[in-house]
Amino acid sequence: MDILAPLVLLTPLAGFLVNALFGRLLPRRVVGWVGAGSIGLAFVFALLTLSQVLGGQKLDQSYFTWWQSADFNVPFNLYVDALSTLMILVITGVGFLIHLYSIGYMREDAGFSRFFAYMNLFVFSMLLLVLSGNLVFLIIGWALVGLSSYLLIGFWFERRSAVLAARKAFVMNTIGDVGMVFAAFLIFLNLRVLDFQGLFSRVHDLPKGGMVITSICLLLLVGAVAKSAQLPLHTWLPDAMEGPTPVSALIHAATMVTAGVYLVARMHLLYDWAPTAAATVAVIGGVTALFAATIGTAQVDIKRILAYSTMSQIGYMFLAVGIGAYTAGMFHFMTHAFFKALLFLAAGNVIHAFHEDQDIRHMGNLRAGLPVTFWTFLIGTLSISGFPIVTAGFWSKDEIIRAALTAAGSEYLLGILALLTAGLTAFYMFRLFIIAFGWEWMAHDDRHLHEAPPIQTIPIIVLAAGAVVAGYIPVASFLSPVFGQPVEVGTLAFWGLAGLTLAASAVGFAIAYVMYARRPQLAVAWRTRFAPIHALVEHKYYVDELYDRVFVRPGLALARFFNDVVEPRVIDGAVNGVAAFFLVEAREFRGIQTGRVRSYALVTLGGAVGVLLIVALYLGYLPWKLGA
């Protein structure tokens, strides 16, 4: 396995290097197959890793030294256990399907090779993030996925909106990176380790629930919140939809944005040791889940609706890992990767069919024109809404809500948030489905819609299969070496609680059905009746506007003030004032070349004389006493 793990990592890196350095010279066919093939190969290596992990193996292998000085010893080491294996399987597996899809989706784009280079760079970075065995390389992977995300959000760099969205994502994620770096400092300064093995074995040396461990976990959470677009660092994710749709599927839905969940799960021994920090994770998750779901109900851009849904679903995962239900959180990560990637890729087909129009009000009646996309999107919608038994989303979401409702303390409050979110999820997803795919043709001109080519539909079909069967994968027992066996619930309690979730979802579905399929005039009437609330939700609670007024504009105004006033008048003014006082005659020399040299010589000479005087005084006779 000590060879296998680097192979998983290096294959996408090789793909990146080939496409980045030679992509412009290679035919598109080759570029596409290098891009997708390298991820496919990495998936094969990941499967081999799985077989070894199932055989009971683990890996913590160091390959070279990053920095060693005294006891600050940071190796480059890879750490493979069940958790990282689950991650690399999803990253390379779902990643491979999305790369295949991209060959079709991006076929007419001028930046084809650049696209695949960035995508491979992303997969490499994400694999580094989950395979790293120490905090420094975790942070490096963390920042590199942020970089790839930045590059792909701003992929169409001629579009100003894409450029700004990319910058916003990068800067907000830098805040998270700094938080993680500070967490690493606290860990090193208190435990003198930065590798996971050492960290996990020493974390219990810290007082439980103490200041140090709580600070560490909260600082890590800053990174997790930024990367996973949770409150209050969430505003970059909807804008990130400026990137090509496969990017939204891979990075901003299935994998990268779940890195925060992975981080908390990976550091679960720390969070178990810091109950306040863990509770903070859970509250942020629960609140974000509901917050994002409400926004999702009032958007009309198909990708933005899915983006808010992603934010909301990751909120579920945060809630889960925050209350210690790590397995449930990771389970939902996996099922979400399937159904959300599916939803995005299917949405991509729709957007292509409508010539890059993303407004759901312009779409409709897609069953005949895009049958594969229609049915797979329906499967995705059912899965995310938790349609019972046959969808994966049902099993994983239910596990989270059950864990919250049956937990010992006041977590049931979060369970109620989660139930509300479940209802809202069914509502906004069916609203989307009914309006965009539904029965009524609302477009003004009659366009002939065409289904996407097989290279774009086959990956979606595979994902749809995943969105159905992934619920039956025994993730809990696979992850039990990491998190221990989850608590068993009785059948009665199980179905009782599942019934609650189902009821919530059913209500959401029913309202959406009535409002958008049966009596559309009702939607219009309600929108007018609750206009202020609708405006608030439609404008995302004005958080963007708030940040703009509080941080961005004052920041730039401050910069201008410093540039126009402080630097020239105050600081340089003081300097020039002093200079004018002491070197009045310098003005006379200005402009005369020899004069300036002379002034320099004068100053030096004068200085030397002064110095000699001082030394003479000092060595010869001192008027002042020299202490010992």
Place this chain on the structure above:
Amino acid sequence: MSWYTLPTNVPWLSLVLVVPLVGALLVVLTPSVAGRVIKQLGILTAVITLALVLAIIGGFQQGVGGLHLQFEEVLRWIPSLGISYHLGIDGLSLFLLGLNALLFLIAIIVTDSATPRLKEFILLLLILEAATAGILLALDLILFYVFWEAMLVPLYFLIGVWGEGRRIYAAFKFLIYTVIGSFAMLIAILAVAGINFSQTGQLSFDWTVLVQHPAAGVWHLPGSLGSVGIPQLLFVGFALAFAIKMPIWPLHTWLPPAYTASPVPVVIVFAGLVSKLGAYGFIRFNLSLFPDAAHSLGGPLAVLATIGILYGAVMALAQTDLKRLVAYASMSHLGFIGLGIFAGNLLGIEGALVQMINHGVIIAALFLVVGMIERRAGTRLRGELRGLGATAPLFAALFLVVSLAALGLPGLNGFVGEFLIMLGAWSSFLPLAVGAGIGVVLAAWYVLRFYQGSTQDAPPHPASFPELRILDVGVLAPLLALMVVIGISPGFFPAAVDATVKALPVILR
């Protein structure tokens, strides 16, 4: 441990000083009309110097403990005053010497053959190279001072004669600032030797001697004015010179005009190297000769360094001239180096040392990029540039890597230094580390505004922007390679410098 052993009977370090001077002499002897020959002579000299320095780096013994210096050369100079020609190299100066040789080679290569008075230009660059190398190699304080002053003269003329815009003002301002600093240092040098003489009876300006006996004592002021620690006073004397050269906030106002006025080859060595000599001086002299004072005065200086990080970053946000923008970015990054030094602990200082190399590499690359933009677009105003990535994708790609290194992206070299510096600062002055962290976020902001503003958006402006030439790629290539190599695997660096830093009096104290 070293890769190989160099013959000991060759004065390697003197060769590093002599080769540029011999090159300078040959340039003098070449007729002015033979511009090509002069430039080629300059390049050849710089290549030989670089090869020599690389040979020295390879032959450097790693892990040699204590304040033991390598490749030492001692010649009698003015024995009656305890002044000698003493050269040596250790972990503090090793890689800076490499940076010195690399940046001068790049500076000479990018010198435009059509530069007026090319002969004098190359000549001054070569003299400057010898002077800056001398600063890094000198172990006698008087010898150091001579090199320190010798650096000023060519630099002054390079800005004043070949500069642009308000070059006279810029050069003069730089001169006055520097002379004041140098003057303070000269007094301190003489006083250090004098005090050592009064304490040990031995008159010596030798760093290896002085470092053994840190100055002590208290100066009781006349009357009831109280008293001042003598090491503190001397510390301030040296610090003034180095703080101006770095510069430490608020002694920086010579920097933006000087960098902006400097032609590209000059600003590469000026910003890339000369500023680091101030930082080097702090470690070599302030931290080594006055460890106690370094502890008592490190705090205030670390505060100033952190202010410099934030101030430079905020100023960079407001700039419209890209050269000024990079100048303030440079100042912000130098604040990090200062913070690491004044944290006064092992990781902070090692972080500062590696960040000196990183800063030189990154800032040189940024100024090269600005030069490339200005030459192609005829402007370097941010508002007049847009969408150049569409017409020059290779340029945009390389510029991107440079930008990412500049904003401290983990995985590239800038992160390595910033991580260690903030870690060192965290354990000494926690709030300052947090301030530095804010600086990191601001850096992402102003660097991306710079990068995206010029390469992205549409339509491209100016409409025709030629792609990079082989030569442009060639001069950026070694810098880009260093960004990646140091970023991914910087382990060679502590291996070489760790022993020296551990032995510094400020650490041992």
